[in-house]
Amino acid sequence: MVSNVYNKIKTVNEVVGKIEDGTKLMIGGFGGVGNPPTLISAILEKGVKDLTIICNDTGFPDIGVGKLITEGRVKKIIASHIGSNPLAGEQMASGKVEVEFSPQGTLAERIRAGGVGLGGILVDVGLESDVVEKGKTRIDVNGLTYLLETPLKADVAIIYGMQSDPFGNLIYRKSARNMNPLMAMAATYTIAEVEEIVPLGELNGESIITPGIFVQAIVEGDGVDWKWVWE
Numbered sequence: 001m002v003s004n005v006y007n008k009i010k011t012v013n014e015v016v017g018k019i020e021d022g023t024k025l026m027i028g029g030f031g032g033v034g035n036p037p038t039l040i041s042a043i044l045e046k047g048v049k050d051l052t053i054i055c056n057d058t059g060f061p062d063i064g065v066g067k068l069i070t071e072g073r074v075k076k077i078i079a080s081h082i083g084s085n086p087l088a089g090e091q092m093a094s095g096k097v098e099v100e101f102s103p104q105g106t107l108a109e110r111i112r113a114g115g116v117g118l119g120g121i122l123v124d125v126g127l128e129s130d131v132v133e134k135g136k137t138r139i140d141v142n143g144l145t146y147l148l149e150t151p152l153k154a155d156v157a158i159i160y161g162m163q164s165d166p167f168g169n170l171i172y173r174k175s176a177r178n179m180n181p182l183m184a185m186a187a188t189y190t191i192a193e194v195e196e197i198v199p200l201g202e203l204n205g206e207s208i209i210t211p212g213i214f215v216q217a218i219v220e221g222d223g224v225d226w227k228w229v230w231e
Helices: 012-016 037-046 066-070 086-094 104-116 180-185
Strands: 024-027 051-054 074-079 098-101 121-123 138-141 144-149 154-164 187-197 217-220
Touching (some): 012 217, 037 187, 066 074, 066 086, 104 121, 104 144, 104 180, 180 187
Parallel strands (some): 024 051, 024 154, 074 098, 154 187, 187 217
Antiparallel strands (some): 121 144, 138 144
8 A cells, every 4th residue: 555645646537637728838758759648638638728838849740749739729839840740830820829949959958947946048059040049138158158048847747758656756768758857847747647657666766767756646648659669
């Protein structure tokens, strides 16, 4: 019997209640791989709309986070690129969706900054670029010029892992790790969808990437729509 203090296992119906219209939502994944498909399906079924999503990319129209774009549930995207999902490009061009681009490494560092409580990061990527530099502050340090990039945080993060124990300690599978550990730290409420939940003490402590202190809820997934990456 696991004490309630250490048991964060929830049903999908319980956790999807945390995601409402207008929620700022981080979604782990890279090209669909590492997106939490069971949670995304639950969001679609609930009818949530007007989301601001923070993700590496917008996936594909029928895979992972791309489904939210396809169904018109998103009002703003903060991502490194949207090129693999033509529907995202169409919605941006028509003005239906606002898109904020952030270079991939900068995006990852902005999320990390949000998770560890930094007030911002200084980068030289994007200097002299109208797209990247617009509206940002220049700061000179030791004779070099940088852009001040602000941290990213979210109301809710939905992430994907390979294994969890009831406390929420997480192990990831291969490239599905990607943005997930960073996002786990940068949201007020983090929900981890996992392939398998194992008893406390069964995970190898040296293999744990995300400590359970960053995870508020765990759900066991129904399988993924990007399994082809392993095959």
